[in-house]
Amino acid sequence: MPAPRPEDYATTYVVGAGVGGLVLAWELARRGRPVVVLEASDRPGGQLARQTVAGLELDAAAESFATRSGAVNDLLVDLGLKDLVVTPAGTPAWLHRADGSAVPLPATSILGIPGVAMATDVIAAVGGGAAFRAQLDSLIPGLVGAKSRTLGELVRTRMGAGVLEGLVAPVVRGVHSVHPDELPIERANPGLIAAMRQQGSLARGVQSLRSRAPAGSQVAGLDGGVHRIVDALVARIELVGGTVRTGVRVVSIEPTEPPASASTGAQDGELPTSVGFARDNPTEVGNSLITTEGGERLEGVVVLATPALLPEAERPASRAITLVTLVVDAAGLDAAPRGTGVLVAADAPGVAARALTHATAKWAWLADAAEASAPGRHRHVLRLSYDDAPADPVAQALADATVLTGVELAVDALAGSSVATWHRASTAVHAVDGMHLVGEAGSGTGLAAVVAGAREQAGRLLGSDEGESTRL
Secondary structure: OOOOOHHHOOOEEEEOOEHHHHHHHHHHHOOOOOEEEEEOOOOOEOOOOEEEEOOEEEEOOOOOEEOOOOHHHHHHHHHOOHHHEEOOOOOOOEEEOOOOOEEEOOOOEEOOEEOOOOOHHHHHHHOHHHHHHHHHHHHOOOOOOOOOOEHHHHHHHHHOHHHHHHHHHHHHHHHHOOOHHHOEHHHHOOOHHHHHHHHOOHHHHHHHHHHHOOOOOOEEEEOOOOOHHHHHHHHHHHHOOOEEEEOOOEEEEEEOOOOOOOOOOOOOOOOOOOOEEEEOOHHHHOOEEEEEOOOOEEEEEEEEOOHHHOOHHHOOOEEEEEEEEEEEEOHHHOOOOOOOEEEEOOOOOOOOOOEEEEHHHHOHHHHHHHHHHOOOOOEEEEEEEEOOOOOOHHHHHHHHHHHHHOOOOOHHHEEEEEEEEEEEEOOOOOOEOOEEEEOHHHHOOOHHHHHHHHHHHHHHHHHHOOOOOOOO
């Protein structure tokens, strides 16, 4: 029997051109499946976005990715971008504590969980009493806490409330936008429980995971910004015959044959269109009929749709994060007084931001670009994130940056700014009525989780019709 040809397969419509949707589309397209990506906004990429501020081309949302799983590294190799991978400066980030003081974050840690409880940098961060309580982790049997559902429950059980609230909570809040009590362990670090059980304590589990991680930093970026991944993905999709359409909003999806599927009106502002669902087995559910806001009716296999198309009760929870980017001229920032950035304790006085990234201290390529754009002006890029959008975001960000860096930043230091609000999934919904979410809402927070989840889902979809075609 001859191998199926692309025309033997129904068109796959990927609704949402965020990274999850683009990766899934590319995996299908390069294996001969006809694919069309439909994106409601005017650009692909979701939370990988480019912006220009004071003449500098910057990442507008995500600016790095976790290296522990290798998922993004493998994608970059496939896209021909591996030579652009860069690691951040080795200087530590800092913690702005609840009492208003600032200390460097412990060097050996994962999400703030210390690998050495009585290390001097741990004691400096949480105090001797809390560090001593955390040290008791080494005396507690390795199975204690192994059935914890959330990271907060695990750390509280093993190391106590002092380390949880003083170290882990600010880091998790900065990375995942939630308190550790709201973060499932599988989303935080899938191998953490297994490492703890194998090593006999949480601290030794952290050490083990750190030792197994790739050499260098736990995160990496791209020279020029991680938004470059989007251009590469779109180019590859189109190179192998796929299509990426922007400005196309899907308002309903209806099955053309049983079994019935979700069909509801799309709502603006729920989640970015980078997140969607994919059916377990498109060869079983048959084709669906897509209706767009412009009146188009498209028939094919729908393997992805935005959560806005799901019934409200089934949509994954999300949180709004406001990111303020400041480009400032300030000689006091040349020495990077707070390393690559600052994570802020929730109850720290006088600061509304939950985190600050000193981007020009973190990324050498950006420092070079900033200097080239304004020679001798001591130009720097700061990124501040907020759970609640300030009434005057730029003024608030300047005030917060002054407190967090210890460098006075007045309005006349400002060369440019931008404000953007993004929606981050705060829970992962792995299945909804037989459908699997891809993107952040289904795979977890961060580029590494999204890429891995999309590739796994693509493998399942390709495997579902291996050896047979879904003919129109």
